[in-house]
Amino acid sequence: MAAQKSSDTNVMTNETLTASTKKTLLAYLGGDKIPAAIQIYPNNFDDKDKILTYLDKYNKGKSKADKIIYTDLAGTVSSLTGGLMSAITYVLVAFAGISLVTSMIMIAIITYTSVLERTKEIGVLKALGARKKDITRVFDAETVILGVGAGVLGVFIAWLATFPINIILYNITSLANVSHLNPIHGVILIIVSTILTVLGGHIPARMAAKKDAAIALRTE
Known part of the structure; x- marks a missing residue:
């Protein structure tokens, strides 16, 4: 952490860092009091839905700068998988109809x-x-x-x-x-x-x- 604070390059990749990218990297490594991101791992889908509902309620009525930006990875994967399964289902239904x-x-x-x-x-x-x-x-x-x-x-x-x-x-x-x-x-x-x-x-x-x-x- 100390080495990264004193360096303008990424100590792991030797990539040159700007002031903003360095700040983001330090936050990611835990060198900032304000976290860059928080990863939440719910136990099940019901808990995930409760978390999303809570975040939506928190963001309601707040300015863009004060809103919590989140990504529902499980929902994205489920949506993609659901779309794929729906397509497969339609194909199977078509074959069944022909049969x-x-x-x-x-x-x-x-x-x-x-x-x-x-x-x-x-x-x-x-x-x-x-x-x-x-x-x-x-x-x-x-x-x-x-x-x-x-x-x-x-x-x-x-x-x-x-x-x-x-x-x-x-x-x-x-x-x-x-x-x-x-x-x-x-x-x-x-x-x-x-x-x-x-x-x-x-x-x-x-x-x-x-x-x-x-x-x-x-x-x-």
Whole structure:
């Protein structure tokens, strides 16, 4: 400290100092009664928010020279990380949306194929007195079963996948139970799967209901 006070260069870097930079450096090294900066390390984010609230209240109504200028490094990092995570989330949602549309198209194709393969069966049902809505209900019921089964299977596989994922993450980061499946989310996924399956298969089901019984019975 004494060496730095008597020198016009930075004793650590040999950089020439002006009067203001020398004063700042001495304050940083503890050679001034007025500190150049104070670093505060809160225990958690709640304490950090309380400190920021206190500083904001202190600065309120004061002149610019009397205000405490602070930088919330944790908030800055959190903001940057949050923006990055939001971008990743949007990309994943876009991929999920594309997957859902593709799934609906595939379900419609499968149901339509089933209609073509069972044209004669549809004719028999109509000949026995089945109404259009009865035929539609038959295929809608099949798509509901398909949707529920696919949803349950998907949720079950996702639940099983959490175990190896948690093991891998624990070995890498020492964080336990990072990946978990909320039962409510699982139920919602099953419901969404069922609704999308019904929507995808309803149009082919309506097409099946409109088939003429005589033409359907002649189909080989």
